Amino acid sequence: MQFLRTDDAQFDGLSDYAFSPNYLEVDDTEGGVLRVHFIDEGPRDAAPVLLMHGEPTWSYLYRHMIPPLVEAGHRVIAPDLIGFGRSDKPTALEDYTYQRHVDWMVSAVQQLDLQGITLFAQDWGGLIGLRLVAAMPDRFARLVVGNTALPTGDQPMNKAFESWREYALTVPDFNAGRIIYGGTTTKLTEAEVAAYNAPFPDDRYQAGARKFPALVPSTPDDPAAPANRAAWKVLSGLSLPVLTTFGADDKIMAGVEKVFQNQMPGAAGQDHVILPDAGHFLQEDVGPELARRIAEFIEKTC
Template identity: 50%
Template sequence: MRILRTDEARFAGLPDYPFQANYLDVEPGLRMHFVDQGPTNGAPVVMLHGEPSWSYLYRHMIPMVAEAGYRVLAPDLIGFGKSDKPANVTDYSYSSHMSWLARWLEDLNLTNITLVCQNWGSLLGLRLAAEHHRRFSRIIVGNGMLPTGDSPVPAVFRAWKAFASHSPWFPVARIIQLGTERALSPGEMAAYEAPFPSAAFKAGARAFPGLVPVSPDDPASAANREAWRILEKWRKPFITCFSNGDPITRGGDRHMQRRIPGALGQPHITLRGGHFLQEDSPREFARVILDALKAEMAA
C-alpha cells in the first residue's frame, strides 16, 4: 500500500485552527492525526467528521466544549486532514476504517465517551459505539445514519456516488460549500483544500460514497445490522441534532428516535443549516453537547 503524507506547511496559518497536532499509528507506517484539547482528565468528547471534510469542520465547537472542562478529541479519518492517505481507492473499505478507528480508541483507552458524529462520522461512529458500547456513555448524531442497504437511498445520494466515482474533477472545498448555507471565506475554502495538494491525495474522499451500503448483501451490511441490534437495546442518552436543510439525511433523526430506546425523552433539536451544520450552527450544536453533559451530571 502506497501511503501519501500531506506536507505540514500546507496547514500553517489556517483560520480558527490553532490546535496542536497529535499522531498515533493505527497500523505500521500509517498514522492518524487528532486534535486533543481540554483537560486530560476531563470526560472525553469524540467528534467524528465525514466526507470530504476533516477535523477543521469542528474548529468553532472544540474550544467551547474544551473550555467547559471536557477533553475534546477530533481525529482525522485516514485519507483526510493531517492523517496519512493511502493512494488507491481500493485501499479503503468500511472494515478498514472501522479497524483504524478502533485501534485509535483502544490505544488511547478512552472510556465514558460522549460521541458526536455527522455524515460518515455517523456511519463509523454508530458502529464503533455499538461494538465498544462499554466505552460510550452517550451519543449525539447530527445529519447522519447507520445504513444497512435494506432501504432505498435518495436519488441525490445516487448522483453523488456517481460523481465521486467518475468525475475527473473533485473540488473538495466547493463540495463543502454546496452543503453549507453560509458563504465560506476564501481562507476557509483553502483550509478544506489543504489536505489535498493534488488529485493523488483524494482517493479516500472518492472512496467513501462507494462504501455506503446500498443493497442487503453489501460487504458492510451484516455488521451494520448487528450494530443496530445493539442500538435497539441502547438505553443510554441518544440525542439527534439534525439541520433543516439537508436533503440526504432528512428523516433519519425520526427513524433513530423510534428505534433506539435511549432517544426517548431526550431534547432532540433541529438546527438551521445545510448538511454541514457544524459550519452553519456551530455554537448551537456545541450547546446541545454541553447541555447533554450537564444534564447527566445533574441526574
Template identity: 50%
Template sequence: MQYLTTPEHCFEQITDFSYTPHFLQVDDNEGGLLKLHYVDEGPKDGDVVLMLHGEPSWSYLYRKMIGPVVAAGYRVITPDLIGFGKSDKPTERSDYTFQRHLDWVRQVIIQLDLKDITLVCQDWGGLLGLRLVAEHSDLFARVLAANTMLPTGDHSASEAFLNWQTFSQEVEVFPVAGIIKGATVSPLSPEVLAAYDAPFPDETYKAGVRQFPLLVPTTPDNPASQDNRLAWESLQQFKKPFITAFSDSDPVTAGGDKIMHKLIPGCEGQAHTTIEQGGHFLQEDKGEQLAEVLLTFMNANPL
C-alpha cells in the same frame, strides 16, 4: 501499503485552527503503519468528547465546537480519518474499506484508553461511530448524532445521495472545498474553503474521498450490510442518553433522526432538536449552536 503524507506547509495559512497536532501509529492491515492525526484539547482527566467527521472534511470542521466544549471543562478529541486531513493517505482506492476505517478509529479509542465517551458524529462519523457504539457500548456514555445514519442497504438510498454518489465518481477534478460549500447554507470565506482543500494538494491525495461514497451500503449485499444489521440489533438495546440534532436543510439524511427516535431506547425523553438554517455540514453553519446543544445534553445527563 503505499501512502502519501500531506506536507505541513499546506496547512500553514490556516489561521483559525491553531491546535497542537497529535499523531498515532495505526496498523495498515498489510504489515505496515499509518500515521493518524488527532486534536486533543482540554484536561486529560476530563470527560471525553469524541468528535468524528465525515466525507470529505477533516477535524477542521469542528473548530467552532472545540473551544466552547473545552471551556466547559471537557476533553475533546477529534481525529482525522485515514485519507483525510493531516492523517496519511493510502494511494490505492482498494485500500479504503468500511472495516479498515472502523478498525483505525477503534485504534484511537484503544491507544488513548478512552472510556465514558460522549460521541459526536456526523456523516461518515456516524457510520463509523454508531458501529463502534454498537460493538463497544460499555465505552460510550452518551451519543449526539447529527445528519448521519447507519445504512444497511435494505432500504432505498435518497435520490440526493445517489446523485452525490454518481457525481463523486464522474467529476474529473474532485472539488473538496466546493462540496463543503455546496452542502452549507452560510457563505464560506476563501480562507475557509482553502482550509478544506489544504489536505489534498492534488488528485493523487484523493483516493479516499473518491472511494468513500462507494463504501456506503446502498444494496443489501454490500460487504458492510450484515455487520450494520447486527449493529442495529445492538443499538436497539442501547439505553444510555442519545440525542439527535439534525439540520433543516440536508436532503441527504433528512428523516434519519426519526428512525433513531423509534429504534434506539436512549432517545426517549431527550431534547431532540432541529438546527434551523443548517446544511449537511451543520458544524460549519451552526457550530456554536450545536456546541450549546451538546453541552445542554451533557449537563442534563451527567455521568
C-alpha cells in the same frame, strides 16, 4: 500499502485552527502502519467528547466547536479519518473499505484508552462512529447524532445519493472545499474553502474522498450490510442517552433523525432539535450553538 502524507506546510496559517497536532499509528492490515492525526484539547482527566467528521471534511470542521466545549470543562478529541486531513492517505481506491475504517478508529480509541465518551457523529462520522459504539458500548456514555445514518442496504438510496456517488468517483476536479460550500447555508469564505482543500495538494491524495460514497451500503448484499445490521441490534438494546441534532436544510437526511428516536431507547424524552439555519455541514452553520447543546446534554445526563 502505499500512502502519501500531506506536507505540514499545507496547514500553516489556517484561520481559527491553531490546535496542536497529535499522532498515533494503526495497523494498515498489510504489514505496515498508517499515521492518524487527532486534536486533543482540554483537561486530560475529563471525560472525552469525541467529534467524528465525515466526507470530504477533516477536523477543521470542528474549529468553532472545540473552544466552547473546552471552556465548558471537557476534553475534546477530533481525529482525522485515514485519507483525510493530516492523517495518512493510501493512494489506491481499493485500500479503502468500510471495515478498515472502523478497525482503524477502534484502534485509535483503544490506544487512547478513552472511557465515558460522549460521541458527536455527522455524515461518515456516524457510519463509523456508530459502529464504534456497537463494538465497544462500555466505553460510551452518550451519543449525539447530526445529519447521519447507519444504513444496512435494505432501503434503496435516492437518486441524489446515486448521483453523488458517481460524481465523486468520476469528476475530473474533486474540489472538497466547494462540495462543503454547497452543503452549508451560511457559505464559506474563500480561505475556508482553501482550508478544506489543504489536505489534498493534488488528485493523488484524494482516493479516500472519492471512494467514501461508494462504501455506503446501498444493497442488502453489500459487504458492510451484515455488520451494520449486527450493530443496530446492539444499538437498539443500549440505554445510553441519545440526542438528535439535524439541520433543516439537509434535504437528503430529512427524517432520518426519527430512526434514531424510534430505535434507540435512550432517545426517549430528550430535547431533540431540528436546527433551522443549518445544512448538511451543521458544524459550519451553527457550530457554537451545537457545542452548547452538546454541553447541556452532557450536564443533563451525567
